[in-house]
Amino acid sequence: xxxxxxxxxxxxxxxxxxxxxxxxxxxxxxxxxxxxxxxxxxxxxxxxxxxxxxxxxxxxxxxxxxxxxxxxxxxxxxxxxxxxxxxxxxxxxxxxxxxxxxxxxxxxxxxxxxxxxxxxxxxxxxxxxxxxxxxxxxxxxxxxxxxxxxxxxxxxxxxxxxxxxxxxxxxxxxxxxxxxxxxxxxxxxxxxxxxxxxxxxxxxxxxxxxxxxxxxxxxxxxxxxxxxxxxxxxxxxxxxxxxxxxxxxxxxxxxxxxxxxxxxxxxxxxxxxxxxxxxxxxxxxxxxxxxxxxxxxxxxxxxxxxxxxxxxxxxxxxxxxxxxx
Numbered sequence: 001x002x003x004x005x006x007x008x009x010x011x012x013x014x015x016x017x018x019x020x021x022x023x024x025x026x027x028x029x030x031x032x033x034x035x036x037x038x039x040x041x042x043x044x045x046x047x048x049x050x051x052x053x054x055x056x057x058x059x060x061x062x063x064x065x066x067x068x069x070x071x072x073x074x075x076x077x078x079x080x081x082x083x084x085x086x087x088x089x090x091x092x093x094x095x096x097x098x099x100x101x102x103x104x105x106x107x108x109x110x111x112x113x114x115x116x117x118x119x120x121x122x123x124x125x126x127x128x129x130x131x132x133x134x135x136x137x138x139x140x141x142x143x144x145x146x147x148x149x150x151x152x153x154x155x156x157x158x159x160x161x162x163x164x165x166x167x168x169x170x171x172x173x174x175x176x177x178x179x180x181x182x183x184x185x186x187x188x189x190x191x192x193x194x195x196x197x198x199x200x201x202x203x204x205x206x207x208x209x210x211x212x213x214x215x216x217x218x219x220x221x222x223x224x225x226x227x228x229x230x231x232x233x234x235x236x237x238x239x240x241x242x243x244x245x246x247x248x249x250x251x252x253x254x255x256x257x258x259x260x261x262x263x264x265x266x267x268x269x270x271x272x273x274x275x276x277x278x279x280x281x282x283x284x285x286x287x288x289x290x291x292x293x294x295x296x297x298x299x300x301x302x303x304x305x306x307x308x309x310x311x312x313x314x315x316x317x318x319x320x321x322x323x324x325x
Contacts, residue, residue, distance in 0.1 A: 004184040007177040009151035010040050010116075013158040014078065016188050018048050021076060024162060027054040028063055028080030028116075037082045038118060038177055064090040064115065068097050071113040076162055084119035084171060085128035085299075091136075098167045099142030114161045114168045119147075120212050120262050121294075121305050122175035130299040132263035137169050138240040138272070144193060145240040147171040149214035151182050153237055156191030164193060171239075173211035196243035198250065202232035205322055206250040208273055209260040210236040213310060217260050220315035229323050239269055247273065248280040255286040256322045262309050265293030287325035292318040 004012060017024045026041055032055040035042030045053035056063050060081055067077040081087050087094070094115070101111040121130035138145050146161055146168055148154040154172070161168035199214070200221055209217040214235050221231035232250055236242065251257045257277055259270035270291035277289050292310045300308050 001183040001185050003181040004151045004155075005178045005181045006148070006151045006154050006172070007038055007040055009155040009184050010158060010172065011042065011044075012184065013155040014041060014044060015047070017078070017159060017162045018044065018052060020188055021162075023074060023076040025052050025054065025070060025075055025077045026080070027056050027067065027077060029056055029058050029082055031055060031080050036080060038174060040116075041080070060086050060090040061093055064093040064098065067113045067115075068093065068101070068111060071111045071167075072101055072109045077113045078116060078162060079113065080116045082118070083125070083129045083131075084117040084133055085131035087115075087117055087133065094137070094143070094169075095140055099140050102166065103142065110165045111167045112165050114158070114170050116170045116172060118174035118177075119171045120173050120175050121299055121309050122212065124302050124305065127299070127301065130305065132261070132294070134171055134239055135263055135267060135269050138269055142167070143240065144168045144238070145171065146193060146238050147173065147211045148237060149173065149176075149211055149235050151184050153191050153197070153235075155184055156189050157193065157237065159188060160190035160193050163190065168193070171211065175212045176215060179215070191237070194238050194241045194243060196246040197235045197237055198232060198246070199235050200231065200233040202230035202254065204229045204231060204254055205256040205258060205319060206232045206234060206254045207258045207260060207319070208234050208236055208247065210239065211262065213260045213262055216310060216312055217315055219312040220319060223312060223316045224319045229319065231319060242273070242276065244276060244280065247276060251277050251281040252284040255284055257285070257289040258292065258315075258318050258322055259289065260292045260310055260315055260318070262294055264296045265291055266296050268293050287322050290318050290322055
């Protein structure tokens with residue numbers, strides 16, 4: 001097996017998908033000649049040609065709208081939106097068309113496309129380049145929303161998303177694109193959409209995270225261990241549909257829970273997870289479920305970026321509040 005970082009794993013997934021299924025197309029701003037803003041598609045146009053790896057104008061609504069037409073006519077488009085904050089011009093297409101084709105046609109058509117979108121702060125980018133808007137799209141029925149945290153999961157989840165009969169929004173944590181490498185199998189494999197992964201077992205508290213926040217949460221869990229607390233860390237991997245069974249089983253075992261996300265705290269996905277736990281595991285709780293998120297402000301620029309997003313210290317403080325309730 002090769003050792004890939006997250007961006008290499010995504011590139012490999014796209015290459016495998018283009019090799020095994022002639023219906024797969026990659027399109028977006030600069031994905032061809034330049035290989036994408038993060039080089040996720042580097043070399044693919046040279047290998048598969050400009051009719052399958054397509055440079056588009058700078059027009060997110062047009063990129064997604066064209067992908068809808070391709071998808072309903074039998075293709076498997078994988079449009080890239082360079083940053084998650086650039087999804088906003090395409091919201092009308094995503095909400096009014098991408099997510100509704102199956103119900104609008106009463107099942108006669110589906111819209112099998114995967115929108116790739118790097119998300120999150122931490123790379124010292126300008127305004128609108130560091131947003132974490134997953135809650136907007138989790139709220140939209142008809143969409144699946146996926147966010148990997150490791151190279152292995154990134155490749156397997158992306159291949160599963162491309163094979164899925166319905167649309168998937170694929171958030172990529174760009175802050176950890178090149179942070180570490182791990183072994184990734186060659187060829188085609190999938191990681192099931194809709195299943196969380198327990199990456200660290202524990203008996204005292206369940207911590208739920210995804211994307212960039214997983215590694216930070218694992219750091220906090222290690223600090224908590226020094227205080228005698230065994231924290232179970234669960235990587236959700238899929239944000240819609242949530243893996244309710246794994247979430248509830250973990251909380252029923254530990255009796256305490258904390259949710260960590262990079263998006264602003266108010267009305268983030270953490271609130272939905274808290275409600276899910278209250279509905280399904282209330283009698284198991286020894287303390288209120290808490291959330292650690294970014295502050296309720298627009299994503300700040302360079303000098304305040306690290307202060308806004310949760311770090312291991314803030315997460316540890318959240319663990320402490322739950323454990324000492």
